[in-house]
Amino acid sequence: MTAKFKIVLLAGALLWFAGVAKPQENTQSPVNNSPVDSQGIKNYLLGPGDVIDVRVVGQSEMNAVVEVDSDGYLSSLPFVETPIRARCRTEKEIQRDITIAYTKFVRIPQVSVRILERKSRTPAAIWGAVRQPARIPMNRKVRLNEVIAVTGGFTERASGTIQILHTEPLMCPGPGEELLGAPIDGTNVPFEVVKISDMKLGRSKANLTIRPGDYIIVTEAEPIYITGSVVSPRDVFAKERLTLTTALAMVGGVKKEAKVNDIRIFRLKPDSTERETIRVDLADIQKNRRPDVPLQPFDWIEVPEAGVLDRGRLGSSLVDVFTRGVLSLPMHF
Numbered sequence: 001m002t003a004k005f006k007i008v009l010l011a012g013a014l015l016w017f018a019g020v021a022k023p024q025e026n027t028q029s030p031v032n033n034s035p036v037d038s039q040g041i042k043n044y045l046l047g048p049g050d051v052i053d054v055r056v057v058g059q060s061e062m063n064a065v066v067e068v069d070s071d072g073y074l075s076s077l078p079f080v081e082t083p084i085r086a087r088c089r090t091e092k093e094i095q096r097d098i099t100i101a102y103t104k105f106v107r108i109p110q111v112s113v114r115i116l117e118r119k120s121r122t123p124a125a126i127w128g129a130v131r132q133p134a135r136i137p138m139n140r141k142v143r144l145n146e147v148i149a150v151t152g153g154f155t156e157r158a159s160g161t162i163q164i165l166h167t168e169p170l171m172c173p174g175p176g177e178e179l180l181g182a183p184i185d186g187t188n189v190p191f192e193v194v195k196i197s198d199m200k201l202g203r204s205k206a207n208l209t210i211r212p213g214d215y216i217i218v219t220e221a222e223p224i225y226i227t228g229s230v231v232s233p234r235d236v237f238a239k240e241r242l243t244l245t246t247a248l249a250m251v252g253g254v255k256k257e258a259k260v261n262d263i264r265i266f267r268l269k270p271d272s273t274e275r276e277t278i279r280v281d282l283a284d285i286q287k288n289r290r291p292d293v294p295l296q297p298f299d300w301i302e303v304p305e306a307g308v309l310d311r312g313r314l315g316s317s318l319v320d321v322f323t324r325g326v327l328s329l330p331m332h333f
Contacts, residue, residue, distance in 0.1 A: 041139045045172045046086045046094070047120025048072055054098060057110035062102060065116065074098075079105060088172035091115055121212035122168060126151055128218035129158035138212040145199065145207050147216060158196060159221035160240030166190040168213035197240065222297030226251050229258035229305040238299075243292040245285060247301065254282070259306035265293065266300040275300070 046052070048070050054077065056062040062078050069075050072087025074094070080101045086094055095113040102109040118139050124147065127133035131152035136142060144162070148154070196218075198206035210216065221237035224247060231252025236242070244265070254260055260282040266275040284290045295301075 041118075043090055044115065044118065044139060045088045045090060046072075046115070047171050048087065049117075049119040050086070050115060051117040051119070052086075052091065052094070053114045053116050055112045055114075056102060056106065057112075059102075059106055059109070062105075062109075068120070077101070120171065124210050124212065124214040124216060126216035126218070128216075129155045129220045130218050131155060136210070138210070142210045143207050144194065144210055144216070147210055148199075148218075154196065154218060157220045157237050159219040159238070160196050161219050162194040162196060162199075163217040163219060164192045164194065164208065164210070165215040165217070166192075166211055166213070167215060168211065170211060195240070224295050224297065225300045226303070227301070228303035229255045230303050231255060238295060238297040242295050244280060244295060244301070245282070245292050247295055248282075248303075254303055255305075257305050259304045262304060264302045264304070265295075266302065267296060268298050 046068055048068050050068045052066055052068075052074070054062070054064050054066060064076070064078050066074050066076055068086045069083075071083075072085060073083035074080075074086050075083040077084065077098065080098075082101070084094065084097045084101065091113045095111055098113065099109055099111045102111060121138040123135040123137055124142070125133075125135050126147055130148070131154075132150075134147075134150050136147055136150060144164075192208065194206045194208060221239050223235040224238050224242070225235055226247060227233050230248065231254075234251055236247050236250045244263070248254060263280045263282055265278040265280060267278060268274070269276055278293070280293055281290075285292050
């Protein structure tokens with residue numbers, strides 16, 4: 001991945017996140033009621049910006065709502081001079097330390113700690129070839145398949161790959177997890193690619209853990225145009241390993257009057273708007289005389305209609321004459 005491409009990709013991600021994700025905060029987005037959010041949060045590790053409510057039974061002057069500071073400490077608890085470390089710790093661990101701190105003032109303090117706001121993790125964002133772009137709360141570990149489920153799944157334009165940009169380092173890495181520092185300078189953004197086919201096969205390597213601040217882009221395929229004597233002429237999309245026979249099957253196959261021994265693929269020349277012509281005999285592919293033809297984005301496939309006297313159509317033309325007294329004429333020759 002070139003530095004220039006990273007800059008463009010990251011710039012687009014930032015524009016989307018600022019321009020599209022922000023308005024969704026005022027609407028009922030799938031994120032707000034998503035399975036990712038409603039499954040509950042266990043063993044949440046606090047971080048800077050999180051807010052907790054501290055209560056001491058019978059000691060109202062010690063009650064406080066406290067925010068974890070930028071260094072990861074509780075530095076504004078009443079009567080407590082030494083800040084208590086909160087970063088990457090659970091509320092029970094913090095409760096224990098606060099209890100110890102208040103034993104200087106109360107014989108057996110009964111302390112409760114409750115998390116009021118979880119603001120230390122930046123939401124992940126997903127867009128591209130999905131049914132509903134979304135922002136995903138990251139209050140617990142979330143897998144890629146959960147994120148895809150929140151969006152409603154892939155669209156037909158999904159190209160076959162998912163790109164994941166890690167814009168933030170892990171705040172509380174577990175055993176064996178990499179910190180992966182992520183300077184957003186346009187040239188050094190940690191980047192991973194997952195194949196959709198691997199996800200569908202249930203391969204664990206494809207079901208990555210999504211991190212706070214991740215940008216998840218389900219890449220969109222470029223079109224391939226199919227015209228001429230096929231059942232349903234239309235565009236298809238250049239997904240992974242799409243070949244000529246597969247593309248023709250996607251449009252219902254060729255018609256019986258098609259001239260299958262002279263299918264033409266008009267392909268853009270590299271760095272040019274001009275096209276080269278590739279002629280293909282479909283019968284040769286079907287009889288394994290030649291390999292199937294891999295397609296490229298923006299290929300234009302034309303399946304011509306055979307002439308009345310062409311070998312492949314002469315038999316059906318004669319049948320029309322003798323059974324109906326009608327000679328089928330092609331639209332063009």
